Amino acid sequence: MIWAGPRVSEAISLAWEDVVDLDKGIVRFQRSQVRGHYKVTKTRRSAREVKLLKPAREALQAQAKLTRDLKPVVVEVTERDNKTKRMRPLRFVFHNSSTHAAHTSSDMLLKGFWRPHLKAAGVRFRGPNNCRHTFASQLLTTGAVPLEWIADQMGHTSTDMIRKHYGKWINDDGPDMVGILEHALKL
Incomplete structure (x- = not known):
């Protein structure tokens, strides 16, 4: 998530049916x-x-070996009108490593995966949405892409x-702004 910026709720509902092109790292x-x-x-x-950055693309390709060929699970998906419901067969990308079932909620992800992995890595607790914040902050700091692209992504x-x-x-993490200005102003 740190290299892609999705909301936790989007990441846990990502299915292989949403992967447009695994080699190019394009997901919907x-x-x-x-x-x-x-x-x-x-x-x-x-x-x-979105087109994933290289680390996210490589992680998705590694994850494909673990979950892409699993049988689909039929889930009810509520449409934007909050009334219409459709049944969708989906093969979820991320699964609980203990039960091999798709994550049933962000709370379960937090308790069953996130907290234990942070603890094992010796990292103080922070919520998984910090990955989204870090992604956005790093993109902004580089100055390499327009704000509109970040918002769209x-x-x-x-x-x-x-x-x-x-x-x-x-x-x-930012570029040498003084150096950029001196070069642009020919100083």
Whole structure:
């Protein structure tokens, strides 16, 4: 998640049917799982196709060996009108490593995977959505991509959310702005 920026609810509902091109790392985030229920994304803008950065692409390719060939699970997905429900056969990308079942909620992911792995790694607790925040902050700090691209990649309707929630500048990670200005101004 740290190299892709999805919401936790989107990551746990990602299915192999959403992987457009595994080699190129193109995935479609089109549903989320909230309180044990699957629903299409809250807004049309949240439903998006993204091209993964190399570390995320490689992790997805490794995960394919573990879960891509599992049998689909038929789940009920609520449409955006909050009334229409459709049954969808899905092969989920991420599974509980103990039970081999798809994660049934973000709480179960937190208790069964996230906390134990942070503890084993000696990392103080932080919520899994920190991965999303870190992804956005790192993209912003590089200055390499426009705000609009970041908003689109993360499923936001505008750049305002990016500025408001993720706009922390990380000096040590950023480019040499003085050097860039001196070069641009021919100083």
